[in-house]
Amino acid sequence: MLYRLCAALFLSLWMVSGAGAAEVIRDYHADIVVEPDATLEVIETITVNAEGDQIRRGIFRDFPLYAQDENGLRRKVDFELLSVERDGQPEPYHTESIAGGIRIYAGSADVLLEPGIYTYTITYRTGRQIRYFDDHDELYWNVTGNGWMFPIEQASATVGLPEGAEPTRTAVFTGAVGSSETEARVVPGSGGLEFETTRPLGPQEGLTIVLAFDKGLVAAPSASDSFWWTLRDNINSIISVGGFIIVFAFYLRAWIAVGRDPAKGVIVPRWDAPDGISPALVNYVDNKGFSGAGWTALSASALDLAVKGYVELDDLDKSIVIRRTGKPLKDKLPVGQAVLMDEIGQTGESLTIDKENGERVKKLGESFRSAIEKEHADKYYRANSGYIFVGIAMSVAFFISLLVFGTLDDDAVALMIIPSFFAIFFGVFSVGFGKAMQRNRPLIVRIITILVLAFFGFIGLSVFALIVASILFDMSASGQLHVILAIGGIILVNLLFLYLMGAPTPLGRRLMDGIEGLRIYLTLAEKDRMNMAGAPTMSPAHFEKLLPFAVALGVEKPWSQAFENWLASAAVGAAAAENYQPGWYHGSNRFGFADRIGGFSSSMASTIASTIPTPPPSSSSSSSGFSGGFSGGGGGGGGGGGW
Numbered sequence: 001m002l003y004r005l006c007a008a009l010f011l012s013l014w015m016v017s018g019a020g021a022a023e024v025i026r027d028y029h030a031d032i033v034v035e036p037d038a039t040l041e042v043i044e045t046i047t048v049n050a051e052g053d054q055i056r057r058g059i060f061r062d063f064p065l066y067a068q069d070e071n072g073l074r075r076k077v078d079f080e081l082l083s084v085e086r087d088g089q090p091e092p093y094h095t096e097s098i099a100g101g102i103r104i105y106a107g108s109a110d111v112l113l114e115p116g117i118y119t120y121t122i123t124y125r126t127g128r129q130i131r132y133f134d135d136h137d138e139l140y141w142n143v144t145g146n147g148w149m150f151p152i153e154q155a156s157a158t159v160g161l162p163e164g165a166e167p168t169r170t171a172v173f174t175g176a177v178g179s180s181e182t183e184a185r186v187v188p189g190s191g192g193l194e195f196e197t198t199r200p201l202g203p204q205e206g207l208t209i210v211l212a213f214d215k216g217l218v219a220a221p222s223a224s225d226s227f228w229w230t231l232r233d234n235i236n237s238i239i240s241v242g243g244f245i246i247v248f249a250f251y252l253r254a255w256i257a258v259g260r261d262p263a264k265g266v267i268v269p270r271w272d273a274p275d276g277i278s279p280a281l282v283n284y285v286d287n288k289g290f291s292g293a294g295w296t297a298l299s300a301s302a303l304d305l306a307v308k309g310y311v312e313l314d315d316l317d318k319s320i321v322i323r324r325t326g327k328p329l330k331d332k333l334p335v336g337q338a339v340l341m342d343e344i345g346q347t348g349e350s351l352t353i354d355k356e357n358g359e360r361v362k363k364l365g366e367s368f369r370s371a372i373e374k375e376h377a378d379k380y381y382r383a384n385s386g387y388i389f390v391g392i393a394m395s396v397a398f399f400i401s402l403l404v405f406g407t408l409d410d411d412a413v414a415l416m417i418i419p420s421f422f423a424i425f426f427g428v429f430s431v432g433f434g435k436a437m438q439r440n441r442p443l444i445v446r447i448i449t450i451l452v453l454a455f456f457g458f459i460g461l462s463v464f465a466l467i468v469a470s471i472l473f474d475m476s477a478s479g480q481l482h483v484i485l486a487i488g489g490i491i492l493v494n495l496l497f498l499y500l501m502g503a504p505t506p507l508g509r510r511l512m513d514g515i516e517g518l519r520i521y522l523t524l525a526e527k528d529r530m531n532m533a534g535a536p537t538m539s540p541a542h543f544e545k546l547l548p549f550a551v552a553l554g555v556e557k558p559w560s561q562a563f564e565n566w567l568a569s570a571a572v573g574a575a576a577a578e579n580y581q582p583g584w585y586h587g588s589n590r591f592g593f594a595d596r597i598g599g600f601s602s603s604m605a606s607t608i609a610s611t612i613p614t615p616p617p618s619s620s621s622s623s624s625g626f627s628g629g630f631s632g633g634g635g636g637g638g639g640g641g642g643w
Contacts, residue, residue, distance in 0.1 A: 023050060023051050023055050023150055024049050025148065026047040026048065026117065027047040027153065027154045027155075028044070028154070029046075029155070030042060030156075030157045030158070031157075031158050032159045033159075034130070034159065037219050038127065038218040038219050038221075039078070040126050040129050040139075042636075043122075044061070044122045045120075046061075048119075048150070050117075052112075053642075054149065054641060056642065057108060057112060057113060058086070058106040058107020058108075059107070059642050059643070061103070061638065061639075061640040062098060062101055063079060063103075063145075063636075063638045065101045067129065075128060077126055077127060078125075078126055079124060079125075081122075082125060083122075083123045084106050084121070086107075086119070086120050086121075092106075092107065092108040092111075093105055093106050093107070105643060106120050128229065129636070132215075135215070136213065137212070137218060137220075140209075142206060142208045142637035143195075143208065143636065144206040145640070146176060146177045146204055146639060147638055147640065148204070148206070148640055149639070149641035150203060151202050152197075152201040152205070153200045154200070155201060155207040156194070156197070157194070157196075158195075159193045159194075160193065161217065162218060167213050168212050169192075169212040170186055172185065172186065172208070173210075174206070174208075175205050176204055177206075185198055192211065195209050237482065237483055239402045239405065240402055240406075240483045240486035240487055240490075241483070241486045243401075244487075244490050246394065247398070247490050250390070250391055250394065251387070251391050251500075254391075255497065255500055258503065259384060259500055259501040261509065262505075263509075267520065269517050269521040269524065270521055271521050271546070272518070273518060274513075274518070275514070277334075278336065278337065279301060279552040280334065281334065281336075281372065282515055282549055282552045282553065283296055283552040284373075285508060285515060286552070296554070297368075297372070299551055300552040302322055303551055305341065306582075306585065307544045307547065307582075308327075310324070311584070313584060313585050319353055319354035320353040321353070322350060322351045323348070323350040324341070324347050335371040336371055338371075339364070340364070351364075379505065380507060380508030381508050382503055382504075384502060387501055388498055391494060395491075395493075519555060522558065522559045523555050523559070538563065543560075543563040544582060547559065
C-alpha cells in the first residue's frame, strides 16, 4: 500500500509539473500470438517521450532467458529477436548478455535523438513459455516487465490463441514484483483476449496477465523434448552437484582403502626417542611431514649438535651464530645434521643466521629437508599423492565442463569467488583445528569434527555472504545458489582430503606411539616423573640430552621449566639455578633460565624463518497463475531504460 501511495504521489507531481518535460512511456502495448507449436510471437510497441536526459540515443529492453515452469523449477526459455523498428522504420540495434537474460539496445551510438515522441517496435519469438497442468494449459505472462526506469501511462496487451479459441479463465495483476493488485481489466467484449491498465504504472511496476485454455490447443512437449530440456535446464546442477558427489565419493572410498591410520598402540611414557631416531626425524614423523616449513626440525638439529659438543651457539639480538668446535666426529651423523655440519664448515668456521645470509639459509633449509625426505620417503608416512592428483584432476574437469557446457552468467561466475574463499578458509582452519586437537582423542572423532566444522561453517557463511552480495550488487544467481555452493564444496573436499588422505605406515605408527610417550614424559610434572619406575634422575646432562627433542615436539618450555624448578630446589640451591650456563650456549639474556634457554629454543625457528628473503610480489514452489499469482510472475518480464 505504501508503495502504491508513493507511486501515485510521484505521478501526481509529474502531471502537475508538466508532462511534456518528463521522460515517460506514453503507451506500452504487446501483441502476443500463441502458436500451435506452443511458441509465442510477440510484438511490443513502446511509445516514449524523450527529453535527452536518459533517452539520448534510444531505449534498451531487458528480456529474461529463464522462467519457472508449472512445478516451480527454473527453465531456460528460447528467444529469437526478429526485428527492431522506430516510427515504422528499421532501427539499428545491438544486444549484450546480462545476468539471466539479454539486453536489446535500440538506436545507434553515433546518433543523438531530438527531444520528442518516438514509437519503438520490438518483435521476437520465444518458446517454453506455456505451463501445462492436469486440467488446463496456461499462459502466465509479464507483459511489460517490472524493471522499467520510467513511469508507464498506459499498458495493454492483446492475445491471439490458435484456431480462434478463447480462454476459459483470465486474471490480471499490476504493481511491483510480488504485488497481487488488480488495477487493470479485461477489455469488455474481447472474450478475455485483451487487457488494459486502469491507472498509470510507476517505475518498477508492471502488468502481468494469466490465461487458461483447453488442453490440446497447443502442442505439449514430447518425452524426448522433456528429457533434453530437463538436461539443458539442469546442466549446471548436474555438473556441479554431481561433480561434488562424485569427487567426495572418490575421496571417501580412497580414504577407506589407503588413508585410514593404523590402530594406535598402547602409549607409555618414555625418556628416549624410539629406535634412537634424531630430533629432526621426531619432528618429521610426529607431524607427518615437517612443521614450520622444516625450521623447527633444523633448530632441533642445531641444538642436538650443540649438546653433543660439535657446535656452539651464540644468541645475539637479531641473529644466531652456529660455530664449529674442534671435537671430532665419532659416529655417522643423521642425514639432516650432516647437511648442517657441511654448511657450517671446519673447526672455527661458522654459519650466521641473519638477513644478510638469507639466501644461504634458504638453500640450507631446502637441502636439509630434501635429505631427510629422500632418505625416509614412504618409510614412516604415505601421502597417497596419486589419489590426491586424481581427485584434483577430476575437480578441474568438472570446473572446465561447467564453464564450457554450463549456462552460468558472468555474475554467477563472479559470485563463485565467495564460496571459494570460504572453502579455502574453512579447509585450512578445520585442518589446523584438527591438528591442534588433543592427541588422545580418537581418530574418528577428530575426522568427524573436522568435516562437520568445515562443511557447516562453509555453508553457513557462504550463504550469508552470497545473499549480502546479491542484495548489495544486484548479482542474483537466478536460482543457482546450490550450484555456486557445490563448486565451493568441491574445493573444500580437496583441501580436507589433502590432509586426511595421508596415513602412517605400520612402522610410522609404532614410532608415533613412542614419540607420544616421549612427549608425555617431557610434559609431566616433576613429582609424577619421579614416581615413574626406572626414570632417570633429573640432571643438566639429562635435561640437555632431551632438550632438542622437546624443541622438535614444541614442548621445550615445560621441559625447561621443570629443569629450572629442579635447579632451584633445596637440594641444589637457588644459586645454581641463577649461575647455570651450558658450555655450548652464549647469550646475553638476563632473565630466568626458562627464558634464557627455553625461550631461545622456541624462538630459534622463527628467527631462522625471518631471515628468508620475501618472494616477489533457488526457486520456490510454483503453481497456476490463478492461485498465488502476482505482478512480475510467469514468463516474459524484464524491463528497460534509456541510453
